[in-house]
Amino acid sequence: MVHTIEQIAAALGAEALGAVDLEVTGLAEPATAGPDQLALAMSEKFLADLSKGAARAAVLGAGSDWQALGLKAAIIAPRPRYALAGLTAAMDPGTGIAAGVHATAVIDARARIGAGAAIGPFVVIGRGAEIGANARIGAHASIGAEAAIGDDAVIHAGVRIGTRVRIGDRVFIQPGAVIGGDGFSFVTPEKSTVEMARETLGKGSAPAPAVSQSWTRIHSLGSVVLGDDVEIGANTAIDRGTIANTEIGDGTKLDNLVHIGHNVRIGRDCLICGQVGSAGSTVIGDRVVLGGQCGLSDNIVIGDDVVAAGATKIFSNVPSGRMLMGSPAVKMDTQVEIYKAMRRLPRVMKTVEALQKAVFNRGQND
Template sequence: MKFQLSDIAAALGARLEGRGDLTVTHAAEPADAGPDALALALQPKFAEGLAQGRARAALLYDGADWRALGLEAAIFAPRPRYAMSGLTRAMDAGPDIAPGIHASAVIDPSARIGAGARIGPLVVVGRDVVIGARARIAAHVSIDAGAQIGDDALILPGVRIGHHVQIGDRFIAQPNAVIGGDGFSFVTPEKSRVEAVRETRAQTETDTAQHWERIHSLGTVVIGDDVEIGSTAAIDRGTIRATRIGSGTKLDNMVHIGHNVVIGQDCLLCGQVGIAGSTVLGDRIVLAGRVAVNDNIFVGDDVIAGGGAMIFTNVPAGRVIWGHPAVKMETQVEINKAVRRLPRLFTQVAELQKLVTQSRDKG
């Protein structure tokens, strides 16, 4: 597929200089870009690669001298990386799912499939499922009874959507995500050792019999509009009420959302984040990779947590946190500096002890 530079610039709302009639077929890094590629030189350090490639056109940072870089045309955007979102959207052909319903798909007669939907091989759609218009569902997806999915969904291979899950418009699920599995919720007939430790923060008897009984998940999962779920992510259904994911929120690969969790709008949860049951997250929260959040706490709007943070207690809105346990970012930076100084401090203390001992011996 060919794209004319003038059309790309217009779609991005970006400034075009040079030959607008040039066409490209794809985007590429500068050093790898041939004459039919749009080179992505978003920072000066990337522009150096243009000399190694053969690109005629590039998406450039403001202030770049495109002529001096040997180009015939350039597109400038105030935020080139943001412009990439529009560029990649325009160039993404999406998965190869043929129109209509594949002959090997198993669709319950009671299911309602929206106009223009594409359903691939070996998909299973259960009783009373509702799938919106223009949905694209790739191979080996299963959608259980009573689930509802809005318009323009993109559900990639191997995704599992549990019974009565409700999903809004423009939903994206990457391969093998599981939405609506049972929550991890078990209880003992008598008070368990875990409960005792939580109360006393002390060692308990170790010979007490414990038998775990399952608490079944009677709730569901409710997901808003424009939500994306990464590969192998797992969102557990609620015990009684629903687990909820707000509109605009994006979950990376291998994120786990426990039962009864509520996540607000426009949050970003990076790879391997884990949210324990019944925790509430506000809007616009960013959790970097491998952040863990304790159960039954509240994290306020606009919180940012650095990678690997362990959040054990409520966090007020707007706070930037990091560490194990998570504290204010500036506090954790000071802690890290202090930890790095410990070997030197121990050496100094040892020297002082030696001097004190020598002085005592002489006295």
Template sequence: MSHTVQQIATALGATALGDTGLVVTGVAEPASAGPGDLALAMKPEFAAGLAQGQARAALIWDGADWQALGLSAAIIAPRPRYAMAGLSAMMDPGQGFVPGIHPSAVIDPAARLEKDVSVGALTVIGPRAQIGDSAVIGPQCFIGADAVLGAGAYLREGVRIGARVVIGARFIAQPGAVVGGDGFSFVTPEESSVERVRDTLGEQGETSAQSYARIHSLGGVTIGDDVELGANSCIDRGTVRDTVIGNGVKFDNLAQIGHNVAIGNDCLICAQVGVAGSTRIGNNVVLGGQTGVSDNLFIGDNVITGGATKVLANVPAGRVMLGYPAMKMASHIESYKALRRLPRLFRDVAALQKAVFKARQSD
């Protein structure tokens, strides 16, 4: 990957200064950058490492004095971190998947592959599956019967797409992701202890052990455009209606989305998030790492949850939530501060009791 400083700046909509014809072959942190690297000195504290490296060019913040930093060339972007999106795309060498269809791939004759589709080794594509233009399907993937995969999809190794799953354009799935597994739906012949506990808030009464009957997942999964699914993440199919994921949703690794869940557009679902069945999530929601969301809830637009938050009730639009159970962040922090003051309060109360006791003895 070789680009001049000017070519990179033009592609990023940024400004190139100095020796704009300088050729860059990679990117690196300032302290470890070589002469052919573009150093990522996007903040003043990062730029301190330039003296330890050998970079001649750097991506720097607006207003930085690139000459004083000892550089021959610089790229200045109003929002350097956003410029990283385009820069990393230019410099990404990819996974080395070979174009074309590998001879070991098993593709059902009834499947339809559009132009320029790449299929890796040992991949299986089921009957009537539809694969869009320029899709890249890595090795050891599975795409089930009647599944639809949009144009420009990119499946890393070992991705599983179940039957009748419909996915839009430019879908990205990291290794081991699964879309369209059956939902976790089971029922007992009579009201179970779990149902009774919910109604009584803990009192189980005279419950008896029962075996669970499986409720099959008749629905599918529908995913919009520009969605990315992290490694080993799972999206379950619906019980009757589809599980639905909107456009532009990004999932981190190890996320679990239950049956019948509906997620709006442009949400961020971070690592180890679990969303239980039939919950609805609005647009532009951010669920921090290890957030847990109970079933049949509603989370409004623009909600943010902090790490390890446990959502047990509906959340209105625009709230920032934290804690277990989830509460407004300001309230949670106030409660936490009060909790930290308890040991001192106990000491003060103990001292006061001791003083009162002594006063009574002296009377």
């Protein structure tokens, strides 16, 4: 794939300088870039690495002196990381899912396949399922009965889409994700020790049940609905709802190894990082960002524009716009002060011990 510097800059809405007709075939880090690659040196720390590589052209941040760096051409990107999104999209070779329907695919006669859809090897598509126009389904994926996949969606290898799941347009699902497994919902005939613990918050020990208890499944009659432009990471699991659907809003992105419990509703344009777990029936607003390994209790409400740092544990409702950190979660600036205080504890304890000895010795002398 060959592009000129001028073509790339025009696609990005950026400024091209120097030999704008210079052609490049790909992207590279400055230290390893070859003469036919476009070096990515958008931040100050990468500029020195340009001399280690052989790049003739680079993407630079505003104010960089491209000629002093020995380049023949440059693209000036005022918002470098955003430019990276456009650059990688232009250079992406694609999914590798071949056009057409592979001979080994198993497709129910009542399924509907849209124009231009690509179905890979050993894909299974169930009764009444709908595959949108130009959708691409990777090898060994399975699409449950009556599920619907939108136009231009990409379902990578080994993905499992459950019965009646609805997936919007341009959704991107990485390998191994499971969308629409049953929710983890069980109940006992009599009040369980878990219910007692909730009621008492651990005050005293819970009495033993009068009879042995077994867990009875609450069946999942709802499904999962993913909006348009949603992305789901590898090995992420989203459970179907009990009665209503589990819902993920337009534009929301989930990282690898995320678990979304039954009945959860997530708003638009959220960013959910790796190993986040949300218990059932939690409501998450729009534009929420949850750092890696955050944990959310069930039946709570997270407002719009909340940002939670990695490993934050949220046990109660959060108002819109709040920035959180810690376990249990508190305001981010409060947690910073708590952390500073914790680091001072050893020194404080030595001071306390010294004061105790001084008081004791004085009492002995008196």
